[in-house]
Amino acid sequence: MSSLAPLMGRLSQVFSARMCLFACTILICIGSVVTSTSSTFAMFMVGRVITGSGAAGVLVVAAILVIQMASPKQRGVYLGLVNSGMTVGVSLGAVIAGALEPIIGWKPIFGMQAPLAILAGIGLLLGIPANYGTNNEYTTHSLREKLARIDYSGCVLLIATIVLFLLGLSGPRVLPTPLVLSFVCLPLFVLNETRIAYDPVIPMTVLRSRGTLLTCFATVGFMMARWCVLFYAPVYSLAVRGWPPAAAGSILIPTNAGFASGGILAGYFHIRRHGSFYAHSLISMALFPITLLILAFISTARTPSWVYITAVFFNGLLTGAALNYVLVHSLHLTLPDVHPIVLSLVATFRGFAGSFGSAIGGGLFARVLHKSLVTGFEDAGLGDNRDLIRQLLGSPRDVYRLEGEKKAIAISSYEDALKALFLAGMGLSILVVAIQAGTGWKEPSKSSHERIAEDEVEGEESLVAGS
Known part of the structure; x- marks a missing residue:
């Protein structure tokens, strides 16, 4: 997903967003079939690669369609709906798969996604006007000429x-x-x-845009902090509260409901025009670390469930609003002809956050948890517990299989690890606000755009002359 997402903006310009979106749904269907019928781990991974290749274009191309087809008054609402569709799918997928897997197994869960993808693709193909996106420079090109233009x-x-x-x-x-x-x-x-x-994947106007570059870095840092909640709120439910796996996944429902609400509310009530949303993106981003600070101190066994649910809801609410404001503001900072490329880049860096969050955040969480477990067992004089510690590091649900003092130490250690993780996320999200502040609020001048275009033409002419 992450590696192909930046290509989707250019491909949607060359082949039309309508056909790109349909092709992506076909890839998801093929990937789901391969995954569900795999008998080896290698084949399973091939299926996931194919599925990810299709998924790379769904969110990106949907956002491009919204930007190009919706009026300024409706754009914010529809961007919120696109983001909401993605996050609702994440939360429902976790809950539904967690409930069905013990009953029907994992293969049917992947297999049932194939017909859904086909139906979605046909619906999109019929729903989007056939003549949409036929007024750009590639309209008159044959398929062979379009293929020749790809970098x-x-x-x-x-x-x-x-x-x-x-x-x-x-x-x-x-x-x-x-x-x-x-x-x-x-x-x-x-x-x-x-x-x-000759026709670069990422034009010079985008590579030289400070606003685009800083928006991408701010997005990846912001979403890394957000993924701390998405990854470890279920861990809190399993290890600290002792919820069963299916119920633990349901903790994602309120936070993703907040995400959907934040994006839609910001779009419906405020993002109803062209222009800068500099202050609003900074304010929503600056409020986000407060929710992580609260989560750091309430991730304990003593916290009432409704308090924790409320906290993760507002964390999602501010995330949805901030991402909507940042995305619309990034469009203000760039010229319309490169908006598909900008959307692709922002989506790519947003996709990085999951990998970075799991690698960096997961490493921090594991180190703190390990240290706390070792110290706790040693202080209690419970002897050598290396095998138990290794087991608890790998399986949060094993905490509630313990009894007495070992169980209390395990719960306390998970509380320490969650606190350290959320405080680190808070620090990162504060840094992100400073990065986003550097994007500025002035729209690009056409003269600078024309100067960069002239540089590109001169470069192409020099290449032709040299050859």
Whole structure:
């Protein structure tokens, strides 16, 4: 998903957003079938890769459609609905899969997604006007000419950069070789885009945009802090409250309901015009760390359930509002002809957050939990518990299989780890506010856009002359 999302903006321009969205649903269908029929782990992973390739375009292209088809008064509401659809799917998927897997097994759960994807694709194909997006420069091109315009070298280098970077960070330990190779591919990609590609994946106007760059960095940091809640609120329910797995997944319902409400309310009541939303993006982002601070101190066994549910709801509410404001403001900072590319980049960095959150946040959580368990058992004089500690690190639900003092130590250790994680997320989200503040509030001047375009033309002419 992360590696292909930045390509979707350009592909939707070349082949139309309507056809890209339909093709993505077909890929999701194929990937679901491969996953559900897999008999080996390798085949299972192939199915997930195919599914992720299709999923890369769904959110991005849906946002592009909203930006291009909705009026300024409706744009905020529909962007909120797109984000809400994604987050409602995440929360319902966790709950439904957790309830059905013990009954029907994991293969049917993946298999049932294939016909749903086909129905969604047909509905989108019929629902979006056939002549939509036929007024750009690619309209008169044949399929062969469109295929010839794709920047294949840029696509390969960008995919390699992202995949290697995520591979290096997403495991139980950092892998230096993929990270080094990723940092080798990145300058090659930039060189390709600026000096070689005739029709680059990411145009110079976007690469040189301070607002776009800082928005991407702010988005990945903000969503990393958000993923701390999405990953570890269910862990709190399992280990500290002792809820069964299906019920633990339901803790995502209120926080994702808040996410949906925040985006829709901001869009319906406020985002009803073109222009800057600089102050509103900063205010909503600045309120977000407060909810993490509250979660850090209420993630205990003594906290009433309704208090915790309220806290995660408001965490989601501020997330939904902030992302809507930041996305619309990023469009204000760039020219309309590169909006599909900007949306793709923001979605890509947003997708990074899940991998970064699991790698970095998960590492911090595990280290604090391990230290607290070791100290707790040693202070209580309970002897060597290395096997138990290893078991508790891997399975939060095993906490409530313990009894007496061991159970109390395990619960207390999970409380310490959750507190450290949420406080770290709070610190990160405060830094994110400073990064977002650097995006500025002034829209780009057409003269600067034209100057960059002239530089691109001069570069292309020099390449032609040299060849």
